[in-house]
Amino acid sequence: MPDLKSTLNLLTTPFPMKGDLPRREPALVERWARLRIYERMRAAAAGRPPFILHDGPPYANGDIHIGHAVNKVLKDMVFKSRFFDGFDSQWIPGWDCHGMPIEHRIEQMNGRGLPTEQVQQLCREYALSQTQSQKKDFLRLGLLGDWDNAFRTMDFETEANEIRFLDRIRQRGLLFRGQKPVNWCVDCQSALAEAELEYANKRSTTAYVGQRVVDAADLAARFSLAIAPGRQARVVIWTTTPWTLPGNAAVGLDPQASYGLYDSPDGMLVMAAETGGKLLQSFGVEHELCAVAPGADLVGLVLKHPLRDVDVPVVAADFVSLETGTGLVHLAPAHGAEDFELCRGLGIAGDNVIDGAGRFVASLPAIGGMSLEEGSKAILETLKADGSLLRQERIEHSYPHCWRHKTPILFRSTTQWFIAMDHPATGDARTLRETAREAIRDVPFYPASGRSRMEAMIDGRPDWCVSRQRAWGVPLAFFVRRSDNSLHPETSRLIEEVARRVEREGISAWTRLSPADLGVDESEFEKLSDTLDVWFDSGSIHATVYRDPRRPDAHGHPADLYLEGSDQHRGWFGSSLMTGCAADGHAPFKAVLTHGFAVDGNGKKMSKSLGNTVSPQQVAGTRGAEIIRLWIASTDYSTDISVSEEILDRVVEMYRRIRNTIRFLLLNVSDFDAGADRVPVEYLESVDRHALARCRELAEQCRKGYRDYDFVAVTRLVHGYCADELGGFYLDVLKDRLYAGARDSRDRRSAQTALHVILENLLLLVAPILSFTAEEAWGVLHESSAGDDSVFLYTWDEAVPPVTDDPEAAEFWRHARQLRPSVMKAIEDVRSSGSIGRSGEASVVIEAPAEIVGSLSFLRAELASIFIVADVTLKEADKVDVKVRRTASLRCMRCWRHDASVHDDTDAEQGMLCDRCRTVLAGFPELSGA
Template sequence: MSDDKKKYPLNLPDTTFPMRGDLAKREPLMLAQWQAQQRYQRIRKAAAGRPKFILHDGPPYANGDIHIGHAVNKVLKDIIIKSKTLSGFDAPYVPGWDCHGLPIELQVEKKHGKAIPASQFRELCREYAKEQIERQKKDFIRLGVLGDWDRPYLTMDFRTEADIIRALGKIHERGYLYQGRKPVNWCLDCQSALAEAEVEYEDKVSPAIDVGFEVKDKHAVEKAFGVSLPGSDKVYAVIWTTTPWTLPANQAVSVHPTLQYDLIRTEKGYLILAFDLAAACLNRYQLSGSNDRGDGLAATCYGAALEGLPLQHPFYDRIVPVICGEHVTLEAGTGLVHTAPAHGVDDYVVGQRYSLPNENPVGDDGKFISTTPTVGGAPLAGVFVWKANDIVLQAMEASGHLLHQEKLKHSYPHCWRHKTPIIFRSTPQWFIGMEQGEGEPLRVLANKAVEQTEFFPSWGRARLEAMIKNRPDWCVSRQRNWGVPMPFFVHKETMALHPRTPELLEQVAKRVEQSGIEAWFSLNSVDLLGEEAAHYRKLSDTLDVWFDSGVTHYAVLAKREGLRVPADLYLEGSDQHRGWFQSSLLTGCAINGRAPYDALLTHGFVVDGNGHKMSKSKGNVIAPQKILDTLGADILRLWAASTDYSGELTISDEILKRVVESYRRIRNTLRFLLANIADFDVNRDAMPVEQWLEIDRYALALTQKLQEEVCGDYERYEFHFAVQKLLGFCSEDLGGFYLDILKDRLYTAGENSKARRSAQNALYHIAHSLARLISPILSFTGEEVWATLNGKDDASVFETVWYKLPDSGLDGAAMSAWSDIRAVRDQVNKKLEEQRATSAIGSALQAEVDVYAPKDIYELLARLGDDLRLVFITSRANVHLREGELEIKVSPSAHAKCERCWHYRSDVGGDAAHPTLCGRCVSNLYGNGEARRYA
């Protein structure tokens, strides 16, 4: 820099706010500072007395490192908590963890083996869960999520375990709990029942077979079909199944009462098949037949006419009836359904109606029990169910009952943990009944509660309604070790619960509150029952872990100071319609007669850049820890917020690069604001808005509009729209227009001039608004901006509320005028670019612009006078009245360049004392300063 330039000072930007975020390094330092300052507690203190907003944390499972889905979930919750805090609510956040259950048992077994005393095993499970919680907690905190991390709720806390038992007692008292022998989802690897939410559907290849059940009463067939059957041909009711291993448990064949069935004469005898499926079946069996009533040998009837028809079991000496069931469809098979009440929910329901036996020949391990009869002379006892398929097939093929067999690839339920096929198996279990209760049935209450719940996105309502409509009773008992016990005493002979069950449950809960679930497992029944202990059996079943988390509204929200039921919001992934949302809904309705939440928000799953599900085997996993260590939490947060969470959230390295660019745009804007108000003291330099230059008031009005819209987006949980508006404001309204124009005034006007102070007043208010608006999403950056604005590190933006901007005083006409000016400016910029491309000019300041405009635009531009060139950022700008379309002409300036402001002006050198300056700069430095009104 020359000596001449040094003596003509500019008002250059100055700030400690760095251009580079360096987030990966700076954020951990900020976290340590927040923890030392007890920032969460300070925010709670600042918000005390405000209206409450309660977001209840759905507890993640305490096993393994967090994945990108966990990160999305926690970031979305944090954005809501922080935006509600800034909206004037007291919005506490109490994180939680789900701590019991099989995955933890499997990890402990893997490390320590199975030959461990049960009490020691449970203690090891507890220790393992603690370790996992600490690992996950560290990552959640690293995301910038503010919460009561020192006092989270854990389902394995003694108090919580006790309250889970109390919740069970409430549900029992209200008549929703019963003991029954019903088919449940059974994992052969877990050797335990599974909740609906623990079942996934994957493709499986199964043997699909058509089997003939011989009708033992030919006269009954004749009566049903209204025909006379000559000869000795046998009649078969034909079923189709993909689970041959369940045929030993067959107790009936179901038909639909209103479907039509054909009696068809074939080479194999007479076959009973559904009218609509008969042709396909005969083709499959490679048989010819006739269903033409004209020959007198075949007929059609409705399924109801077949009810009670006696059938011979294909390989056991057992007569089974034809029964009617609404569950029978024409989607596949024969229209007649093999019915084994021990191995299917529909089978069980229809079996109850007909009082069919519910005998389960399969043990916990998936092998047939020792009393299972042989099949075709081959033993089934001790045989695994999948291997039993071949034995059953061979027996029926030998006996002639097998009409067809093939391999079928179909969707089949699998255990979500082991990824292995499950079975339906009837076992003695405890259920929460959907059609039971002391008042309205639980299903009715749940449907009403869904109607009263707000959903984000709205399609979640229909999904949850459909699940409630079709769900079976909830099996809440498990045969596991690490879980909250079902502390019941049942009579050894009658299996009835002890008459003092409510009182006994409370006594057990008090003990568990003191020493955890071990209090039940180590309990001597005599201690509670006295002499009655000889007549009662102490249950060893544990509760489904979905019950644990499902009653946290009772065990946490209703019991913890500062929280309440119902919560304003539950927020989880879309899979939780069948998981936590549903278990919470059912227990809430059973205990309180309503849902424990007023609204549900659902987010989608994270997929890679090609839309594929992430998996280690595909090598497409993006770990949140890697993003945190390389790019920083604010980048991850900005990605999560900028993605429409109502569908799948796509992430890739390329997407993250674009997010980084967006972040830089926002950060650079904030840095400009801060750097140009470094010498601004609001107490000393504040000006009434009506004294501001008009473009400053216009920028204020744009900020007001932005704030209203972004706050609305936060209110509606539409964070991607908030990000779009913030980016548009920073890049277009500010960077592409206002700040671009403002630089000349900020740098070259007199330091304390009205023109510069007007700009600084606007920037001050914009900075305060923007600092708050970005903070729910860019929390680290927001706090960094706030510390710079306030000049102290211990201040938190979340101790404030949305900024109260002064009124710009501009009406709609003025706003419209500036929009039109911007439109003309855009056209001027295009012309300037064309001139640059031909090297006719270098910078825009080297140009002079003439605008030929019709009257309305002419008046708009002419009103600005000499300020028009400052809006165009050219050295001269004239506007000329003309009829017709707008025309813009650009020419290079013939004048000298002012070395201070870089404008090309005719008066450069007009003051001999300052030969390199224009008259404006001389006035700004040594005179009264330039006069501006608009820009």
């Protein structure tokens, strides 16, 4: 008996079943860098339509976390997919380098009090070391991009460009200096942007305080009552910040609401009629409602300051709520944005009661110099002693905290620089708020809910405080006249002089600059020491980085996409929109994509203290970065993204299915020369043409998914294609031809032609997501792993199968594919009874209506291989029915098919063979005796 196994096409491939990703991936990272793949992609894409992805820069401090991985991998998938889709795709990564976190870190390491220039140098060195460390971790994730030209907001050229860019906004009339309440962190000793706040629960003392009415008779008259001489009256206010009471300048009420005058043992009390009675009852105060008057009638009433011998007015305030408190609020214009705007419009001034360190100002009697906590207690004791404090309570409420120090912030009035939201720009009738609204009108948002969040940010944003009181930041390089705070008349010239110095020396050039160096009279003009908000740094990179003509990728038009986390509507998205609209009158982006936060398997925020963090470095080192990439692609990024070991286990199973499919394809084309062995499309076997048509459908669907940034759809399509279309059908059907057909036969080469095209398509389609695996497999397919070829140098158009099913074939395959599950089930039922052992032993009769039988007759000869049975008979009937019996045909000893051509009197030396195998063996002279 000959060794028939040796005549089968049992091939090998260097592409292993086990990925061993942690070991293989670093070599591919090095290969991409060595071959300068990004530069070669750009060269290959020369002349194509551009697609520009701007990078919202991560902060250069600390190791990257899983949230960074989500963000950067999404960007990488966008960049790569747009390249494959025929664009000149561009992505320059970068880092945000200035700001308090790094300066605070330097203070921790070296102590406070260092000279400003030394602080700046230490901060620069620290930030550089952090970017180098983060870059290594980012590259480990398989990211491509222009990393050799990555930007840092601390680059001298970028710092200089930012100084110039701010002056452009000034020239448009949108930059002003003013004293306004701002978010103030006593630990940072600086103003904070809205995006630098995070909200957390805080326990606070609230107080109900009665402010004495100067003229009780006037009050009674407003309620159409008379009052006994000497009778006292108080207006009861409610505050959650008793420490601001020394700054009281007025009391606000709702002019549309009704207010009650209540008689009590301690005098008359005024409170909102809707809530006053209930509150007094809860205080245990005996009371009687004497009269009700509209709030508008009480405007102009004069009260005594709660702590000082000065008078304050009652004013109309449309922001007063009746849902909490008494319907009357004390107004401290130095310590509240709404208070400030209202009082400014009424000509009412207010002074700070708290200094930058969080202590009461020295000029305040009794409490000057006290801490916030000490002074607040003293204030309440004073009010209690004179009978003004009706009640105090402890409540827990959401309150803004500094995102760096996790401490509650204060609202205090300081002299700062602002970008105006509601002032028309020079040469433009629109305000910045109006311009921003118009700018996003036609911008697509992914997901669509991002639009409403951006609109809410625009509508609710106050004037943007862009100045900070720190050392490590881009300076507001202005000289201000000491007498009236006006800018130097030659500001534009001076700005350019400073910018040129900063280009050579960095921001320290401003630190060491003497006004006299630029011909400025120091006795007349003050050199500012303020620095710019870091959100202005990152928000202006569309101009300071991407429009810099010295950079290789400079361009002057909006980016095609901005992509960041969902918290960035008031962060980088917002600051970028505002700077773009302020300087250029339009948004710096054409589309916006937001993703959720990475959370644990239970949907909880990750925290080292909870022990529920997942480190990208650890996952890459144990499972492979490819698993991180597939997890991100297969998860709906529009909401928070859950990750845990169990979730990653499921991702690994998905990866194995895709990898094993790729391996099967590589294995079965390993003896195929695409140049010499390819079968022209018109001569392909019908099932192979159908397979290519299905592959074309996959390619079109995946391309749509990528264009819509729907990576979940792409992974679902690819995984389903590997598991069902290939594993569950086509590859199953092909095995006999691949393994048992003559090596160079046209039907086998037809199958290999289809497999080769399918494999190329599959690798190109998964490359944006499974970059390591696609590159590894591409090198095996094209024997280029040691050369300089790469999957990232091709496009989808170069591999799309030019095949679709013709109408008759399409109908045949529609009916055959619909029937296949029914046939498989019928076979399994018979097999379970013991009548047959394998589907190949089955003889199948399909009864069906004439239309179906006619359609299936188009390729009747294909049916046995499609169903992997011995033979198929078609019969017309009223309804579909499948009958299975054991075939009478004998089994071929070589291919194991049951075929009518196998006879038991076959040459005993070769055994029982089918005609096909007998022909194949004729090509083996050593077996045929030739």
